[in-house]
Amino acid sequence: MGGRHLLFDETGVGEPQVKKGRLILASLASVAVLLGTIGCGAPTPSDSNFNLIFKYGVGAKNEFNTFKGTYTKDMVMDPSVTVNLYREGW
DSSP: OOOOOOOBOTTSOBHHHHHHHHHHHHHHHHHHHHHHHHHTTOOOTTTOSOOOEEEESGGGOEEEETTTTEEEEOOTTSOOEEEESSOTTO
16 A cells, blocks of 8 residues: 555654654754854944844745844745844943
């Protein structure tokens, strides 16, 4: 009998779901590390001589942009949300 065989872990979750969950967790951890290093007394974009644009996700619609000082999250079914990374007066 042909067909696709799935491996399951102790919780009964299939292998593809576990891999997807690990990928999502790794992505969130990466963003948290990036945001954490910027928020701890980091210089403002005008004081810095290093900037980057980090795009990820389907169609690279999620964007971490230190040139503009923004983070944009694709909300898939809703419009994207953009937040400023720096408050005025910092």
